[in-house]
Amino acid sequence: MSAPLPTVREMVYELLRKQGINKIFGNPGSNEINFLKDFPEDFEYILCLHEGVAVGMADGYAQASGKASFVNLHSASGTGNAMGALTNSYNAHSPVVVTAGQQARSLVYTDPLLKNTAASLLPMPLVKVSYEPLSPEEVPHVLSRAMHAAMAPARGPVYVSIPYDDWDKPVTSDALPLPQRMVQYCGEASAEVVERLGSQLQQAKNPVLIFGPEVDQQRANAIGAQLAEKLRAPAWVAPSAPRCPFPTTHPCFAGILPAGIASLCQKLDGHDLVVVFGAPVFRYHQNDPGTHLPKDCELVLVTGDYQEAARAPVGNAIVADVGAILKDLVRILPEKNRKKVNYNPVIQRHTVDDTVLCSESVFDIVESLKQENTVYLNEATSTIATLWERGGMTEPGSYYFAASGGLGFAMPAALGVKLAQPDRPVVAFVGDGSAHYNITALWTATHYNIPVVFIIINNKGYKALQQFVESFKVNEIPGLKVDGVDFVSLAKGYAVEACQVNTKREFKEAFEKALQHKGPFLIDAQVEAI
Numbered sequence: 001m002s003a004p005l006p007t008v009r010e011m012v013y014e015l016l017r018k019q020g021i022n023k024i025f026g027n028p029g030s031n032e033i034n035f036l037k038d039f040p041e042d043f044e045y046i047l048c049l050h051e052g053v054a055v056g057m058a059d060g061y062a063q064a065s066g067k068a069s070f071v072n073l074h075s076a077s078g079t080g081n082a083m084g085a086l087t088n089s090y091n092a093h094s095p096v097v098v099t100a101g102q103q104a105r106s107l108v109y110t111d112p113l114l115k116n117t118a119a120s121l122l123p124m125p126l127v128k129v130s131y132e133p134l135s136p137e138e139v140p141h142v143l144s145r146a147m148h149a150a151m152a153p154a155r156g157p158v159y160v161s162i163p164y165d166d167w168d169k170p171v172t173s174d175a176l177p178l179p180q181r182m183v184q185y186c187g188e189a190s191a192e193v194v195e196r197l198g199s200q201l202q203q204a205k206n207p208v209l210i211f212g213p214e215v216d217q218q219r220a221n222a223i224g225a226q227l228a229e230k231l232r233a234p235a236w237v238a239p240s241a242p243r244c245p246f247p248t249t250h251p252c253f254a255g256i257l258p259a260g261i262a263s264l265c266q267k268l269d270g271h272d273l274v275v276v277f278g279a280p281v282f283r284y285h286q287n288d289p290g291t292h293l294p295k296d297c298e299l300v301l302v303t304g305d306y307q308e309a310a311r312a313p314v315g316n317a318i319v320a321d322v323g324a325i326l327k328d329l330v331r332i333l334p335e336k337n338r339k340k341v342n343y344n345p346v347i348q349r350h351t352v353d354d355t356v357l358c359s360e361s362v363f364d365i366v367e368s369l370k371q372e373n374t375v376y377l378n379e380a381t382s383t384i385a386t387l388w389e390r391g392g393m394t395e396p397g398s399y400y401f402a403a404s405g406g407l408g409f410a411m412p413a414a415l416g417v418k419l420a421q422p423d424r425p426v427v428a429f430v431g432d433g434s435a436h437y438n439i440t441a442l443w444t445a446t447h448y449n450i451p452v453v454f455i456i457i458n459n460k461g462y463k464a465l466q467q468f469v470e471s472f473k474v475n476e477i478p479g480l481k482v483d484g485v486d487f488v489s490l491a492k493g494y495a496v497e498a499c500q501v502n503t504k505r506e507f508k509e510a511f512e513k514a515l516q517h518k519g520p521f522l523i524d525a526q527v528e529a530i
Contacts, residue, residue, distance in 0.1 A: 029074030031101025060416025212279020238279030260288025379410030408437030
């Protein structure tokens with residue numbers, strides 16, 4: 001007599017095991033209970049008090065681990081609460097599998113409470129694909145497809161809505177091979193394509209290289225540095241960078257490009273060839289009209305994302321494995337017969353004394369004390385350029401930023417990064433304005449004892465917006481001040497150790513204490529108010 005077929009729930013957990021997924025980030029409701037009952041001992045459920053925290057943690061975990069992560073949300077309302085976080089996951093190409101419970105199939109015709117109407121349309125266009133299975137038998141097939149789709153180039157989040165009475169149904173026999181399926185992606189460029197690009201770089205009088213997040217995703221940072229060294233070329237990081245693809249202490253590092261058309265073009269002036277590796281061309285932000293490239297300058301984009309290749313407003317594109325092309329170019333190109341130049345400017349560092357803090361001194365002190373292989377997350381948006389200028393980010397996976405610019409990313413993502421890479425110290429710089437978006441991440445931090453250092457760069461308002469007010473040359477607008485908040489009390493309310501500091505010496509002492517602390521630690525760093 002043959003063994004009974006597994007249930008949909010049992011088959012889905014086996015699919016997750018085979019994909020190396022053993023953590024579920026979520027905020028459950030009644031539609032999810034049937035999935036979570038009899039929860040397997042080899043899985044860990046990470047409870048988040050808001051759906052944005054669940055997706056943010058899963059996003060950080062996926063980016064830092066290089067594997068798909070799994071999220072469980074509650075119907076339409078939970079999905080809606082997570083949409084802001086999904087904008088970052090989509091733009092960061094984070095392979096996050098998002099599931100949401102749907103009302104029971106036997107009840108949906110009555111339009112009951114907690115029905116997710118048009119469920120597959122709700123998260124679009126912030127996911128690669130979105131499904132709602134037509135039958136219980138289809139659930140394991142759809143989830144298998146979703147996991148593979150999330151990891152397929154270019155990676156990104158996917159969404160599956162699952163009626164809650166499907167979980168206890170038996171699967172059909174054709175679902176049994178699903179956990180053994182393996183999908184491999186081989187996207188290396190032909191030798192002819194690589195040689196043509198190599199010839200362009202050799203013949204260019206003054207080439208410049210621009211690196212983007214795909215390079216860091218593939219851990220090809222050091223290879224990119226080798227290419228810049230061979231060409232004696234400046235290496236810029238693409239604007240609005242969500243990751244650090246090039247060692248910021250390297251002599252070829254020229255900085256991060258501005259996010260305006262005219263200002264970016266000005267930085268490229270004098271170069272006859274621009275080669276962009278693994279970045280959009282380009283992620284602009286400021287309305288800064290002009291031409292995309294200097295006169296008589298060519299651009300070549302190398303990307304694994306066919307959509308970015310199609311979207312680029314200028315230049316030619318090669319859609320292939322970015323890391324593989326970098327390795328091939330380093331192998332075939334001779335060193336340029338040019339004098340070595342140090343493009344990396346020398347920074348005058350702040351000394352530690354009893355004067356008041358500023359954002360530059362915060363970064364300088366952290367740099368002087370940080371442990372090897374530290375990971376930075378930044379959501380103090382007015383300090384982005386300052387961190388790129390003063391932060392030493394040398395190893396792959398050393399920096400993460402909200403890829404869409406949506407606030408609420410850094411605090412939960414820092415927890416996900418730390419879970420994925422427990423041996424790496426993690427420091428999250430958070431603005432006092434953005435900290436409120438997902439402050440409940442502190443509960444998850446202390447509940448699971450995740451030792452992240454949170455540094456609130458507290459200027460009592462939205463300084464980044466104040467900077468735009470000034471650049472737009474408009475009168476002062478309402479809604480920029482955020483004062484009267486006691487972050488130490490908030491943190492301690494979530495059982496997180498915390499302190500407030502006002503001077504450079506106080507901050508140094510607090511950061512030293514935070515590095516020795518065995519759990520999460522929050523420092524409210526008071527800098528000049530806007």
